[in-house]
Amino acid sequence: MTTKIRLIDEAGVLSQDEFNRLKSFVIDHCLCTTDDLAKLKHVKIRNDGASGYSGYWTAQFVVVDADVKEVTAAIILNSHYLKTVEQMERTLAHEFGHHWTLGYYMDRREMIGWFNEPAPRLYYRIRGLDPENFAKDYSKGWHYCDKEVLAEDYKHLFSPYSGDHRMKHLVGNPIFEVKDYIWNLGKPYWI
Amino acid sequence: MQEVTKEELKQLIEEAKKAGKDTSELEAEMERVARAEAPPMGQKKEKKEGERKIVIESTGPVKEEDFK
Numbered sequence: 187m188t189t190k191i192r193l194i195d196e197a198g199v200l201s202q203d204e205f206n207r208l209k210s211f212v213i214d215h216c217l218c219t220t221d222d223l224a225k226l227k228h229v230k231i232r233n234d235g236a237s238g239y240s241g242y243w244t245a246q247f248v249v250v251d252a253d254v255k256e257v258t259a260a261i262i263l264n265s266h267y268l269k270t271v272e273q274m275e276r277t278l279a280h281e282f283g284h285h286w287t288l289g290y291y292m293d294r295r296e297m298i299g300w301f302n303e304p305a306p307r308l309y310y311r312i313r314g315l316d317p318e319n320f321a322k323d324y325s326k327g328w329h330y331c332d333k334e335v336l337a338e339d340y341k342h343l344f345s346p347y348s349g350d351h352r353m354k355h356l357v358g359n360p361i362f363e364v365k366d367y368i369w370n371l372g373k374p375y376w377i
Numbered sequence: 378m379q380e381v382t383k384e385e386l387k388q389l390i391e392e393a394k395k396a397g398k399d400t401s402e403l404e405a406e407m408e409r410v411a412r413a414e415a416p417p418m419g420q421k422k423e424k425k426e427g428e429r430k431i432v433i434e435s436t437g438p439v440k441e442e443d444f445k
Binding site: 236266300 | 406440
């Protein structure tokens with residue numbers, strides 16, 4: 187794959203070897219394609235202080251009439267909390283999970299406005315999520331947001347950080363049907 | 378978005394210590410009983426430019442500089 191991730195170390199915390207390792211992490215070790223990588227503007231390492239988050243995914247898009255265009259996303263890694271390159275990789279795997287899942291939901295027009303609507307019913311069913319307990323947004327807390335379960339599922343299934351699902355105590359680890367579901371999001375939907 | 382809970386913070390400190398990193402700031406944070414407020418999650422911002430509506434949605438905070 188020739189597409190590269192643009193990595194910006196604003197915090198200036200990585201050695202050259204660590205920088206090279208993190209820059210190729212998603213391409214070498216996670217599920218990705220040139221399509222989704224093209225929509226990721228960059229990954230920034232920044233010191234956001236004691237903000238309570240170690241990283242986040244954010245996206246910008248333009249709406250004209252009912253049409254959505256110019257979707258671009260960025261991932262921020264907070265070096266205040268992430269002191270080692272392994273910790274950065276683990277958080278990056280989760281954030282790229284948002285990029286994969288929410289990005290393809292947008293492509294497929296299954297979701298426009300990620301926190302206005304819940305993840306599709308099919309996902310709730312195969313993941314065994316109770317709609318009474320899980321929410322489309324953060325109203326019930328981080329662990330109960332369906333988009334966060336999806337991102338952790340991606341990390342568990344498609345990155346080397348598989349033993350670390352943070353909702354395992356609530357819903358167990360994802361089964362093979364969830365793996366197929368997430369994988370298929372990236373396939374052309376007209377096939 | 379990855380929320381840093383007390384358990385997560387404990388794990389991050391242990392891992393960083395093993396790697397020989399300075400963890401004093403994180404340990405001071407650990408000492409606090411609880412954070413004053415939850416981190417920003419799921420923020421959204423919209424801006425109209427003529428016919429175009431520019432939307433930023435985030436699993437964490439919305440910051441325009443994230444795209445610069």
